[in-house]
Amino acid sequence: MSDLDLIKERLRQFASERDWEKFHTAKNLAMALSGEAGELVSEFQWLTPEEGQNLSPEQLKDVEMEIADVAIYLVRLADILGIDILEAVMEKISINEGRFKPNS
Amino acid sequence: MSDLDLIKERLRQFASERDWEKFHTAKNLAMALSGEAGELVSEFQWLTPEEGQNLSPEQLKDVEMEIADVAIYLVRLADILGIDILEAVMEKISINEGRFKPNS
Amino acid sequence: MSDLDLIKERLRQFASERDWEKFHTAKNLAMALSGEAGELVSEFQWLTPEEGQNLSPEQLKDVEMEIADVAIYLVRLADILGIDILEAVMEKISINEGRFKPNS
Amino acid sequence: MSDLDLIKERLRQFASERDWEKFHTAKNLAMALSGEAGELVSEFQWLTPEEGQNLSPEQLKDVEMEIADVAIYLVRLADILGIDILEAVMEKISINEGRFKPNS
Numbered sequence: 001m002s003d004l005d006l007i008k009e010r011l012r013q014f015a016s017e018r019d020w021e022k023f024h025t026a027k028n029l030a031m032a033l034s035g036e037a038g039e040l041v042s043e044f045q046w047l048t049p050e051e052g053q054n055l056s057p058e059q060l061k062d063v064e065m066e067i068a069d070v071a072i073y074l075v076r077l078a079d080i081l082g083i084d085i086l087e088a089v090m091e092k093i094s095i096n097e098g099r100f101k102p103n104s
Numbered sequence: 105m106s107d108l109d110l111i112k113e114r115l116r117q118f119a120s121e122r123d124w125e126k127f128h129t130a131k132n133l134a135m136a137l138s139g140e141a142g143e144l145v146s147e148f149q150w151l152t153p154e155e156g157q158n159l160s161p162e163q164l165k166d167v168e169m170e171i172a173d174v175a176i177y178l179v180r181l182a183d184i185l186g187i188d189i190l191e192a193v194m195e196k197i198s199i200n201e202g203r204f205k206p207n208s
Numbered sequence: 209m210s211d212l213d214l215i216k217e218r219l220r221q222f223a224s225e226r227d228w229e230k231f232h233t234a235k236n237l238a239m240a241l242s243g244e245a246g247e248l249v250s251e252f253q254w255l256t257p258e259e260g261q262n263l264s265p266e267q268l269k270d271v272e273m274e275i276a277d278v279a280i281y282l283v284r285l286a287d288i289l290g291i292d293i294l295e296a297v298m299e300k301i302s303i304n305e306g307r308f309k310p311n312s
Numbered sequence: 313m314s315d316l317d318l319i320k321e322r323l324r325q326f327a328s329e330r331d332w333e334k335f336h337t338a339k340n341l342a343m344a345l346s347g348e349a350g351e352l353v354s355e356f357q358w359l360t361p362e363e364g365q366n367l368s369p370e371q372l373k374d375v376e377m378e379i380a381d382v383a384i385y386l387v388r389l390a391d392i393l394g395i396d397i398l399e400a401v402m403e404k405i406s407i408n409e410g411r412f413k414p415n416s
Contacts (some may be wrong), residue, residue, distance in 0.1 A: 003106040003190045023358050026167075027148040029157035029359040031235075032164055033174070034242050037141035038350010041249070044131040045343040046335050052131035055185070063130075064187045068196035068305070069188050070137070070178055074171065077166035081159070083168050085175050086107045093114055094171035102121035110391070127254050131343075135253040138346050141245015145353070149239040150231050210315045211398045220403055225414035234375075235356040235364035241382070245349035252339040260339035263393070272395045275340065276404035277366055278345070279397050282382055289367070291376045293383050294315045298382035298390075308330035 004085050007075045020048070026080055033073035040066040106190055111179045120179070122201055137177035144170040221262055225282070234288055241281035250272040254272045316397050327388070340394055345385035352378040371373045 015021050027048070043063050044052045055063060078085050105113070116150045119125050147167050159167060182189050209217070223229050251271050252260045263271060286293050313321070327333050355375050356364045367375060392396050 035354030041138040042347030043109040063204040068192040139250030146243030212315045237401045242353040249346040276400040294344040
């Protein structure tokens with residue numbers, strides 16, 4: 001099973017065991033993702049670009065857990081809507097490749 | 105290769121071909137992710153929860169492309185910081201399982 | 209009339225004339241504000257801190273309009289909930305003054 | 313002095329007394345605002361639209377303090393960039409009035 005499917009399955013089970021499916025509408029999950037993205041960005045807000053590249057182990061752990069939170073809601077939202085993230089990303093990268101030509 | 109690694113490799117190549125690595129600091133990527141999360145949430149802002157569950161094909165495509173954008177910056181940020189998303193997610197779900205007990 | 213009240217009154221009229229009050233729930237307005245904050249942050253995402261301090265007239269105008277969008281949803285959300293922004297800010301600054309002592 | 317100027321002046325003093333001006337670049341303040349918008353949206357993420365309209369006193373207080381945080385960074389960002397929020401909002405509302413015609 002692929003990484004993304006593995007996460008998807010585990011999140012389905014997690015929600016099901018807690019009877020949380022009723023909260024997991026697309027609208028609510030998009031909000032939750034946005035909230036977690038806000039927590040992620042706040043980890044870096046007072047850091048210089050250089051400090052952001054050289055996080056302490058504690059900072060890195062905090063950022064890792066925020067990245068996990070964003071990933072969790074992203075996978076869950078895609079699942080609810082029947083969207084395949086890998087396919088979506090590959091399509092979007094192809095579009096971007098057409099828009100932004102490589103340096104020669 | 106796992107799907108998250110596949111995305112990671114393709115994004116490395118995309119950035120390298122355009123000489124964009126210099127823009128891809130952790131601070132900047134966290135901002136870009138937050139901006140895309142804002143675009144994603146704005147897709148749902150005036151929809152009722154029910155409408156959000158029953159998107160038109162056009163709306164669904166827009167949401168799919170926004171999900172792709174968030175995923176792209178999430179994978180790229182994790183890559184820059186040496187974070188393994190699958191590991192991070194599994195650790196965070198374990199933590200959440202301890203915090204929120206399943207219904208009996 | 210204070211400037212915040214002036215904005216509030218004009219937004220009430222704007223929503224009323226378009227029959228948009230039904231869309232302006234607190235949940236939806238919080239989402240809209242978050243979406244606009246994402247647009248604002250995206251104006252700065254690839255700029256160095258120095259470039260962000262020295263915007264071109266075009267960039268500054270774009271940022272000004274994004275700041276306006278955030279302000280619009282902030283004032284509208286506070287209005288819907290009966291929150292006085294000036295009072296709220298003054299209370300929050302007092303809290304912060306207690307938390308973060310000035311340098312001597 | 314207008315509400316917005318009052319807030320602006322108090323925030324200038326607050327930053328100055330703590331020697332925080334160096335952190336208050338436009339880029340950093342936009343990030344901080346985005347982070348606070350994330351906290352604000354997260355207050356509503358699991359609420360139904362109806363619940364969001366009928367907050368408990370505790371919820372309302374939390375939302376009020378999040379609104380204050382967004383307002384603080386918004387006013388501070390505008391100040392750093394020399395943007396007049398009232399002017400910006402009035403211009404943006406005029407633009408929106410042209411774009412979205414009132415119901416007859």
